[in-house]
Amino acid sequence: MSTDSKPLQSSAVINEAVQTLRDGGLVAFPTETVYGLGADAKNPAAIKKVFSTKGRPANHPLIVHLAAPNKFDQTQVDWIPVLAPWARHVSEDALKLINAFWPGPLTLVFKKDKSVLNDLTGGQDTVAIRAPAHPMAQELLRKFKGGVVAPSANRFGKVSPTSAADVRNEFEDTLDLMILDGGDCEVGIESTIVDMSSGDQAVLLRPGVITPKEIFTKTGIKVLQPGELSLATAENAEPTPRVSGSLRAHYAPTTPLRLYAPGRVLDALSEFPDTKSRVAVAVWDSESSLGEDGHPSVHFEEVEVPSDSGEFASRLYRSLRDLDQQGWDLILFPEPPSGEEWDGVRDRLQRACFGSGPSSSSHDSN
Numbered sequence: 001m002s003t004d005s006k007p008l009q010s011s012a013v014i015n016e017a018v019q020t021l022r023d024g025g026l027v028a029f030p031t032e033t034v035y036g037l038g039a040d041a042k043n044p045a046a047i048k049k050v051f052s053t054k055g056r057p058a059n060h061p062l063i064v065h066l067a068a069p070n071k072f073d074q075t076q077v078d079w080i081p082v083l084a085p086w087a088r089h090v091s092e093d094a095l096k097l098i099n100a101f102w103p104g105p106l107t108l109v110f111k112k113d114k115s116v117l118n119d120l121t122g123g124q125d126t127v128a129i130r131a132p133a134h135p136m137a138q139e140l141l142r143k144f145k146g147g148v149v150a151p152s153a154n155r156f157g158k159v160s161p162t163s164a165a166d167v168r169n170e171f172e173d174t175l176d177l178m179i180l181d182g183g184d185c186e187v188g189i190e191s192t193i194v195d196m197s198s199g200d201q202a203v204l205l206r207p208g209v210i211t212p213k214e215i216f217t218k219t220g221i222k223v224l225q226p227g228e229l230s231l232a233t234a235e236n237a238e239p240t241p242r243v244s245g246s247l248r249a250h251y252a253p254t255t256p257l258r259l260y261a262p263g264r265v266l267d268a269l270s271e272f273p274d275t276k277s278r279v280a281v282a283v284w285d286s287e288s289s290l291g292e293d294g295h296p297s298v299h300f301e302e303v304e305v306p307s308d309s310g311e312f313a314s315r316l317y318r319s320l321r322d323l324d325q326q327g328w329d330l331i332l333f334p335e336p337p338s339g340e341e342w343d344g345v346r347d348r349l350q351r352a353c354f355g356s357g358p359s360s361s362s363h364d365s366n
């Protein structure tokens, strides 16, 4: 799972992490998507600590992470007993999705069992659940023998971490945080979220690398985009933010970030005063060079980004974090092409643009 040379930590370290969770502590752990900031889903004080450590408003619900039953590489396993303590009803379609994609980067939203703490659902009557595929996450969950809430291990509104070092940088001043190192995350952006709580209708809440097209191909289930929902669905009017990724500003670097249309790098500069002098320009690896004559007061430097959507996703947050550290005045990324396979990264990039810049921490991120 890891692309790094380093890897798996000893079972003694995992046991210590399990004990930390049982004691109500926080454990950051790798998943195949991004690193999560984990806590015992049955411990209200631990859940509170997750919210305060992230600086996340309490009405933003968390995902419960569960261990896959038996050996997690088995193809057909019985998920019903695993889900029963959490979800009130698991429809046949939901089971199809689970059998096709778990463990993996797909989160499903169900009507919650009444024992599920309101602290983690932000007071909603639904709960989001996923079984991550990363072997270290699975080992932790199996040994813990319970649900672990885990938002991405970043401060609210900021870029999600895809390595243990990212988590360390993010929470330098949080002394009592245990961090498990499982190498670099392979998927690189957060899980796809599909709402199954209405029972008979699957609705996409957050795009990710598992697309509605892939879901349809593997299961025959048609996943609606939120806009395709009929007005009869009252959730649209709900005041609670159901997906924090639905905020316009999210996943944001401190350096201003903008997208440019093909061949229009200079246009993207127009909204910036010409005091901007150092600009990092991400270019597709299929392109040789920008080939622009430049701009009198601007120094451009090119950074290659993959033209494959999966590889792009895998490296997106790494690139944003690295570029953010390098002291550029502006970062430009190419607009992703159309096509469902790009929806996840397009969504993250657009929100990252909106929230980027030095004052972004106070910007709309709540």
Ligand code: TXA
Pocket: 031, 033, 034, 035, 036, 037, 060, 061, 062, 063, 107, 109, 121, 124, 126, 127, 128, 132, 150, 151, 152, 153, 189, 190, 191, 193, 205, 241, 242, 243, 244, 245, 246
């Ligand atoms: O890939 C991922 O999903 C990562 C890894 C760590 O598992 N986790 C993650 O968690 O992205 P977080 O908290 O950063 O984002 C989870 C999203 C939130 O935006 C939240 O609003 C949404 O899931 N969510 C949680 N419970 C929900 C519910 N009951 N209904 C709708 N959305 C929900």
Ligand code: MG
Pocket: 151, 152, 160
């Ligand atoms: Mg997050």
